[in-house]
Amino acid sequence: MESRSPLERGVAWMLFVVLVAGAVVSIALDPGDSDTVAPRESPQVETATAADDATPAASEGPTTTAAVDEGPRSFTIAATGDLLVHESVADAARTSDGWDFTSMFDSVAPILSQADLAVCHVESPMSPNNANLSYFPAFLVPRELAEAIAYAGYDTCSLASNHATDAGRDGIVGTIGALDRVQVTHAGMALTPEARDEVTLIEAGDATVAHLSYTYGFTNRRLDPNESYLSNLIDEATILDEAQRARSAGADFVMLSMHWGTNYTSELDELQVGLGPRLLASPDIDLILGHHAHMVQPVVEIGGEFIVYGLGNFLSNQSPETCTECPLPTEDGVIVHLTVTEDEVTGRWSVTEVAHTPTWVDRSNFEIVDVLRDTGRDPGLLQDSARRTASALAFLGTTVEPR
Secondary structure, three states: OOOOOHHHHHHHHHHHHHHHHHHHHHHHOOOOOOOOOOOOOOOOOOOOOHHHHHOOOHHHOOOOOOOOOOOOOEEEEEEEEEEOOOHHHHHHHEEOOEEOOHHHHOOOHHHHHHOOEEEEEEOOOEOOOOOOOEOOOOOEEOOOHHHHHHHHOOOEEEOOOOOOOOOOHHHHHHHHHHHHHOOOEEEOEOOOHHHHOOOEEEEEOOEEEEEEEEEOOOOOOOOOHHHHHHEOEOOHHHHHHHHHHHHHOOOOEEEEEEEOOOOOOOOOOHHHHHHHHHHHOOOOOOEEEEEOOOOEOOEEEEOOEEEEOOEEEEEOOOOOOOOOOOOHHHHEEEEEEEEEEEOOOOOOEEEEEEEEEEEEEEOOOOEEEEOOOOOOOOHHHHHHHHHHHHHHHOOOOOOOEEO
16 A cells, blocks of 8 residues: 555545535535424515416425314304283382393393394383383383393394284384394384385304294284284294295294293193194294293204294293282293204204203392302202203103203
């Protein structure tokens, strides 16, 4: 082997050091090393071409992420029964300068407000100016009831009832005006024939819901034939026609409020048993909510759809202590909770879950009590109320679990 001079060996050694150092730096900068972050370069502005828009450069990485399957769309309904303002209820709401019913809803407002669509029934018409107030047997009650309805979280109210015409046109004007003022939607009363023909549509989550409202008749004052549009009477052909118009107007889900049944009983009468299933069989009606009997009545499932035959009293002074005809369950009420879900194949919306919250009216101050969560009243009394309500709902075999 040829020997090298000390100078040559020194130069060779320096070249070796330089080569090794370069290799180390190259490895440190290799982006394939997942534990090392390479320095970021300053962004460069380039003119995009059609090809650039269509196919991202490999160095940019993927531009989309896998879609998250959130399941089918749905919304929730909370429905309650009669708001029946007797004189004792109005007296309890009296203030120095008017009426304030809001505290009566303190316990239930958080529950109702959680629903996408909270539905009430106004049994007693409201005065347009709080003049000529009257109570049982003919009602015209303070218009401040509307503020409490809005405070409670209601989105829409059915208005057709046997007391809708008690005060004639004044009660219709007052009720519609009061609810319009607090921006709560309504169905079942109208001030003109044109308004009567308008379908009540409400947005609930991603769905458009139609609300229809009808009553079996009027107790204290019949409507003049020329003013039949003021409130809706039950007529099967008319209901089916309005439901079809609601569907044509864009309703994804059609909800029908029916004022029917026999007072002071949980048993169904001939009108309910005969007409209810026929209406529900229509492809344009998806849910029926009933009231008038002043007692909770059964829930029935027919072909995957539901009839809530009677929601009982939600606010009233009815009790065996105040009314010889009134059994104990007139003090009971209920919030029925319904989940409505879209079928991802057919696009049809239907009720997929039903539950209930039992309520009870404390007539010392007329607060509507959440029976399952109240801690300030006699637990035995509330347990009895809860049992009565659960039994009435399940009377025809459809169990509705408490929530």
